[in-house]
Amino acid sequence: MIVTDKITDRRELILDTALRLFTDRGYFNTSVRDIQKEATVSTGSIYHHFENKEAIAKALLAQIESTMVDEIDLIMEATPSAHDRCKAVLKYLFEATENNRDAMHYMLHAKHNEFISNEGPICTSRPFSLMKTIIVEGIRKGEVRNLTPEIVAVNIFGGAIRLICLRIDGVVDKPLPMYLEEFWECTCYGITA
Amino acid sequence: MIVTDKITDRRELILDTALRLFTDRGYFNTSVRDIQKEATVSTGSIYHHFENKEAIAKALLAQIESTMVDEIDLIMEATPSAHDRCKAVLKYLFEATENNRDAMHYMLHAKHNEFISNEGPICTSRPFSLMKTIIVEGIRKGEVRNLTPEIVAVNIFGGAIRLICLRIDGVVDKPLPMYLEEFWECTCYGITA
DNA sequence: GTCTATACCTGGATAGAC
DNA sequence: GTCTATCCAGGTATAGAC
Numbered sequence: 438m439i440v441t442d443k444i445t446d447r448r449e450l451i452l453d454t455a456l457r458l459f460t461d462r463g464y465f466n467t468s469v470r471d472i473q474k475e476a477t478v479s480t481g482s483i484y485h486h487f488e489n490k491e492a493i494a495k496a497l498l499a500q501i502e503s504t505m506v507d508e509i510d511l512i513m514e515a516t517p518s519a520h521d522r523c524k525a526v527l528k529y530l531f532e533a534t535e536n537n538r539d540a541m542h543y544m545l546h547a548k549h550n551e552f553i554s555n556e557g558p559i560c561t562s563r564p565f566s567l568m569k570t571i572i573v574e575g576i577r578k579g580e581v582r583n584l585t586p587e588i589v590a591v592n593i594f595g596g597a598i599r600l601i602c603l604r605i606d607g608v609v610d611k612p613l614p615m616y617l618e619e620f621w622e623c624t625c626y627g628i629t630a
Numbered sequence: 631m632i633v634t635d636k637i638t639d640r641r642e643l644i645l646d647t648a649l650r651l652f653t654d655r656g657y658f659n660t661s662v663r664d665i666q667k668e669a670t671v672s673t674g675s676i677y678h679h680f681e682n683k684e685a686i687a688k689a690l691l692a693q694i695e696s697t698m699v700d701e702i703d704l705i706m707e708a709t710p711s712a713h714d715r716c717k718a719v720l721k722y723l724f725e726a727t728e729n730n731r732d733a734m735h736y737m738l739h740a741k742h743n744e745f746i747s748n749e750g751p752i753c754t755s756r757p758f759s760l761m762k763t764i765i766v767e768g769i770r771k772g773e774v775r776n777l778t779p780e781i782v783a784v785n786i787f788g789g790a791i792r793l794i795c796l797r798i799d800g801v802v803d804k805p806l807p808m809y810l811e812e813f814w815e816c817t818c819y820g821i822t823a
Numbered sequence: 824g825t826c827t828a829t830a831c832c833t834g835g836a837t838a839g840a841c
Numbered sequence: 842g843t844c845t846a847t848c849c850a851g852g853t854a855t856a857g858a859c
Contacts, residue, residue, distance in 0.1 A: 829855085
């Protein structure tokens with residue numbers, strides 16, 4: 438997501454620095470001037486490419502959300518069983534946390550509706566509805582226990598998202614993929630000894 | 631928390647309205663003027679009771695954190711087994727979400743370190759370390775599976791916190807205590823059919 | 824302790840040259 | 842498309858009367 442091996446145009450550069458600053462200090466603690474200085478671009482240039490500050494935030498969200506959806510779609514095509522799908526999604530999320538920390542931070546650990554108007558909470562976004570779909574199908578096919586899908590989903594992915602947030606906040610110090618097996622074991626078979 | 635059957639003094643009134651506005655619109659979308667108008671107090675009065683806007687946020691956090699710690703302490707005194715303790719804590723959290731939604735919102739669903747300086751992420755706060763303690767003791771006594779405590783904790787409480795956030799965001803429409811049994815079942819014995 | 828008035832500054836956004 | 846200079850609103854915070 439936001440591949441920046443070589444920043445081609447100004448637009449990319451602006452998005453890239455904005456993402457860095459938004460995740461680092463938060464949206465409201467980042468002024469347009471900050472972005473301007475950090476990216477060594479002019480104010481005019483920023484406002485040429487984006488209508489306003491909020492539009493930058495919106496563009497970032499759309500970009501990241503889209504790559505997440507693509508990734509999960511790939512997993513769903515390649516994998517039929519609900520269990521394998523869930524585990525593969527977790528694997529992807531954990532790896533992305535290490536490889537694209539800022540993007541994951543922005544996607545999972547920011548309150549977009551506080552700065553993007555008409556934006557619902559993340560859980561209503563497309564990647565999340567895909568995750569719920571996996572669960573619903575899993576229950577229908579008898580692979581997953583027949584409980585309220587939302588509860589099951591929150592048990593699997595909610596816990597994972599919290600773990601990702603802990604990692605982003607620097608509370609967990611080992612790379613998340615190292616915990617994948619253990620986490621998955623715990624989710625599938627519970628915590629009871 | 632923040633018992634406001636009858637608002638005695640101005641200080642309480644300010645805190646109470648600030649909490650409402652902070653959770654409703656977010657800290658940065660709430661100006662001191664907003665608090666002043668909404669509480670029908672004067673700016674001078676606010677700055678008499680609090681050093682600055684941040685101090686209001688700090689006071690709120692301390693107050694809510696303190697009542698949560700008291701509540702969990704009570705549970706730990708009354709309940710010996712790790713399982714019962716966890717379930718009781720979940721019950722408390724779910725009920726508090728319904729009865730003190732704003733307080734829970736502020737505690738669990740806000741990024742304090744973006745507006746309170748020198749404040750770590752919530753997970754480093756006292757209520758959360760108590761939760762981890764419950765798990766660690768449970769593992770030691772053989773009641774909980776012998777896995778990394780953080781992973782187990784995030785599986786139980788992380789999922790619960792996400793569920794609380796979903797409820798706060800209006801995505802879950804039934805009161806959380808209704809899901810307690812199901813959630814707990816799912817956590818203890820896993821999601822595998 | 825509470826009020827009103829106001830100072831001061833930073834933030835978002837625009838204008839217009841190049 | 843990019844720059845510099847600038848405008849203006851709204852934010853936090855203070856001063857000083859009552």
